[in-house]
Amino acid sequence: MNGAWQVIVDPYGTGVRARFYENATSETGGPIEYNFERSETLNVPGDWNTQKERLFFYEGPVWYRRTFSYKPTEHTRTFVFFGAANYFARVYLNGMPLGEHEGGFTPFNFEATNTLVDGNNSLVVEVNNARRADGVPALNSDWWNYGGLTRDVLLVEVPETFVRDYTIQLAKGSSTEVAGWVQLDRSSAAEPVTIEIAEIGLQKTFTPNSNGRVEFRFPAKVNLWSPQNPKLYDVVISSGADTVRDSIGFRSIEVKGTQILLNGKLIFLRGISLHEEAPNRGGRAYSVEDAQTLFGWAKELGCNFVRLTHYPHNENEIRLADKIGLLVWSEIPVYWDIAWKNPGTLANAESQLTEMIARDHNRAAVIFWSLSNETPMDPERTLFLERLAEDARRLDPTRLITSAMNHVSDAGPDKRVLDDPLGESLDVLGLNEYLGWYGGRPEDADRRQWESKYAKPLIVSEFGAEAPYGKHGDASERWTEEYQVNVYNHQLAMIRKIPGFAGVSPWVLMDFHSPRRLLPGVQDYYNRKGLVSNTGQHKQVFYVLQKFYREMKQ
Ligand code: GCU
Numbered sequence: 155m156n157g158a159w160q161v162i163v164d165p166y167g168t169g170v171r172a173r174f175y176e177n178a179t180s181e182t183g184g185p186i187e188y189n190f191e192r193s194e195t196l197n198v199p200g201d202w203n204t205q206k207e208r209l210f211f212y213e214g215p216v217w218y219r220r221t222f223s224y225k226p227t228e229h230t231r232t233f234v235f236f237g238a239a240n241y242f243a244r245v246y247l248n249g250m251p252l253g254e255h256e257g258g259f260t261p262f263n264f265e266a267t268n269t270l271v272d273g274n275n276s277l278v279v280e281v282n283n284a285r286r287a288d289g290v291p292a293l294n295s296d297w298w299n300y301g302g303l304t305r306d307v308l309l310v311e312v313p314e315t316f317v318r319d320y321t322i323q324l325a326k327g328s329s330t331e332v333a334g335w336v337q338l339d340r341s342s343a344a345e346p347v348t349i350e351i352a353e354i355g356l357q358k359t360f361t362p363n364s365n366g367r368v369e370f371r372f373p374a375k376v377n378l379w380s381p382q383n384p385k386l387y388d389v390v391i392s393s394g395a396d397t398v399r400d401s402i403g404f405r406s407i408e409v410k411g412t413q414i415l416l417n418g419k420l421i422f423l424r425g426i427s428l429h430e431e432a433p434n435r436g437g438r439a440y441s442v443e444d445a446q447t448l449f450g451w452a453k454e455l456g457c458n459f460v461r462l463t464h465y466p467h468n469e470n471e472i473r474l475a476d477k478i479g480l481l482v483w484s485e486i487p488v489y490w491d492i493a494w495k496n497p498g499t500l501a502n503a504e505s506q507l508t509e510m511i512a513r514d515h516n517r518a519a520v521i522f523w524s525l526s527n528e529t530p531m532d533p534e535r536t537l538f539l540e541r542l543a544e545d546a547r548r549l550d551p552t553r554l555i556t557s558a559m560n561h562v563s564d565a566g567p568d569k570r571v572l573d574d575p576l577g578e579s580l581d582v583l584g585l586n587e588y589l590g591w592y593g594g595r596p597e598d599a600d601r602r603q604w605e606s607k608y609a610k611p612l613i614v615s616e617f618g619a620e621a622p623y624g625k626h627g628d629a630s631e632r633w634t635e636e637y638q639v640n641v642y643n644h645q646l647a648m649i650r651k652i653p654g655f656a657g658v659s660p661w662v663l664m665d666f667h668s669p670r671r672l673l674p675g676v677q678d679y680y681n682r683k684g685l686v687s688n689t690g691q692h693k694q695v696f697y698v699l700q701k702f703y704r705e706m707k708q
Contacts, residue, residue: 155220155234155277155307158195161202162188162217163209169280174217175246177276190219190278198307199237201300204437211669213299215282222309224275229395230311232270234277235263237305237440237468241289244280256502257290258283259430259465259487260509263310279303288496290503291487296681297429297464298667300438305468313395315340315366320391321515322349324378324404325371326552329417332374332404336391338366345394351376351387362393378417379403379518381458384479386518403476403518407554409581412654414554414611416481416521423481423657424703425459426452426685427616429666430467434689436667445471449480451663451686455696456703461615461659464489464527466510475519482517483556483615483659485524486510488542494534503538504545511549520553527558528586529576536575543579558584558615565605568598573607582656583608584615589648590641591619595630599644604652611656614649617641618661621695622676623687633676638695646702660699664688 162174169175169188178186196202202209202216226232234245240258244251248271252264283301285293318339325333336347347368348359354375360368377385386401408415414423432439433447449471452460460475461483475482486506493499507523514520525542529535539557546555557580562570570587577583583606590596596619606612619641620633627634642660649658665684671677680688685696 155222155309156198159198159218159220159303160190160193161196161219162190162193163202163212164215164217165212167215167282169215169217175244175251175278175280176249177219177278190217193219196302198303199305199440200302201240201304201438202302203298203300204435213284213301215280215284216301218279218281218303219276220307221274221276223273224270224309226270226272227311229314231265231267231314231316233263233310233312234266235261235306235308235310236303237261237307239279239281239303240299240301240438241283241285242281246278248275257506257509258304259467260506261305261469261513262509266309288493288499290492290499290506291464291489292492294491295464295487295489296668296670298431298669302438304438305440315345315394316396317347317391317393317398319512320398322389322391322402323516323518323552324376324406327406327408329378329406330373330375331371332376333371335370336360336362336368336393338362338393340366347391347393350390350392352390353387374404376404379405379476380416381479381481384477384519386476400516401473401476402516405518407521407552409554409611411609412611412656414582414656421458422706423459423613423659424455424457424706425461425483425613425657425659426455426457426663426699427461427463427659427661428452428663429463430465430471431664431666431688433664436688440468440470442470442474445474447690448663449474449478451690452480453478455685455700456707459483459657459659461485466506466513469513472514472517472519476517480519482520483522483524484510484514484520485527485558486542488526488529488539490528491530494532494538500538500541503542507542507545508549511546515550522554522556522582523550524584525555525557528560529557531561531574531576539576540579554581556580556582556584556613558586560586562587562604568601569603569605571605571607572612577606577608577610581610583610583612583654585612586616586661587614588617590644596637596640596644599648602648604648606652606654610654612652612654613657613659614652614655615659616661617645617649617658618683620677620682621693622665622680622682623691623693625676633682635694638693639698642695642698646698660685664690
């Protein structure tokens with residue numbers, strides 16, 4: 155279903171009352187004031203903001219229509235799958251509502267088996283990226299609110315009983331046993347489930363219970379996945395007429411005091427934070443090539459870790475991280491201030507968390523589920539996030555729970571203590587601090603002492619400074635590359651001394667579009683804290699961090 159779709163840009167939301175979803179072509183009652191046939195097109199996947207200049211700032215509803223011919227196959231079911239649609243989507247097939255979805259960065263699907271017709275079909279999707287005070291994220295963010303069908307749209311055919319979901323990983327706390335489950339859809343006719351890992355000569359068959367579920371644990375001699383050795387195995391799961399193939403790595407991740415242990419060994423996370431923005435062309439990144447360019451720069455820096463901010467990035471990135479050996483921090487967009495007391499907002503955040511975990515729970519690269527970024531330190535917020543931490547641990551007891559925090563207590567002129575109550579609920583602490591940019595001078599970092607209330611690993615999840623590529627001047631002159639280097643030199647020396655320091659992911663890999671960055675001739679709607687420009691030009695600071703990581707590796 156990828157490719158050109160007819161679209162109607164509908165600033166006043168006329169389409170619902172005018173029933174655009176009916177895709178009417180001939181007048182049946184009053185005048186029809188829309189016609190998809192004669193409408194402009196947008197490419198899917200893709201945001202609309204960078205496809206049409208006049209839509210760069212557009213926030214509101216856009217109606218997408220795609221016609222296709224379809225021939226039903228016996229004993230199969232068909233689903234319409236969306237990799238993501240930002241922000242709120244209503245889906246109609248042949249004039250019938252299939253369902254709706256809120257949240258711009260996680261996959262969803264609807265069964266279409268009984269709505270599809272043999273012959274011509276029309277799929278109409280209303281996508282609305284209007285920001286909402288009760289939304290996740292809410293009204294304010296420091297990234298561009300790209301709207302549209304931003305990832306793949308697929309028609310998926312499966313047998314009547316199929317493998318709906320599964321997880322296969324190293325058993326918690328073991329390096330010699332594999333554990334997990336398989337969930338069939340429509341358990342009535344459940345057939346035995348077979349798991350095969352041919353490379354290690356493994357084939358196991360299990361009988362599902364009455365809910366079509368299999369739980370298992372068995373010995374398996376596997377080569378463990380790590381950034382140096384991103385070993386993936388072909389895993390085949392079959393039941394009845396359905397067969398699912400996946401590439402899965404096996405590794406363990408845990409914390410021990412202030413240390414993070416990968417496969418039982420201490421690991422230091424040499425990271426970088428990045429947005430899901432396409433290098434060069436701009437807009438929402440979605441392709442394998444986009445991922446290869448972004449992660450290619452991370453590897454060039456000497457990274458073994460990427461913090462994907464502030465929302466779940468596309469699956470091409472996650473699978474590439476699995477393949478090339480980059481550990482991943484994945485985050486839901488509970489960003490800055492949201493409607494903490496609103497039960498609908500909590501349910502929305504929980505559903506985004508559930509969808510993020512369900513999509514990537516078989517990816518060895520993903521080690522962190524991050525619940526939030528820079529949220530205010532108030533009791534409603536902490537309760538909200540404690541609830542999400544419980545959900546995350548219930549949904550996936552094998553990975554580490556974290557959040558990026560920026561509230562610290564002042565314990566004297568040069569001492570700061572990370573004592574945010576949220577830290578209680580986390581396995582690993584994320585600290586965002588911008589000493590030398592949003593406050594103080596770069597050299598103030600030389601005297602700054604940090605402490606944490608918690609004996610837990612601490613990642614400096616953000617620090618940074620802005621400079622457009624090629625803007626040069628004195629090291630004390632803000633907005634110059636020299637000032638950016640100056641900040642990094644003092645920061646890197648400072649953070650090494652933080653107790654429990656287990657990793658870092660400076661802000662940010664590449665300059666990215668932001669509606670909050672308005673300094674003419676310098677920012678021009680770009681956040682310029684990148685180590686590379688939006689067209690990949692490497693700033694001086696890129697090599698400062700590269701050198702630091704080379705030293706950390708030794
Ligand atoms: C914040 C925030 C980022 C933002 C960055 C900045 O810490 O987490 O989303 O872009 O700082 O101010 O550049």
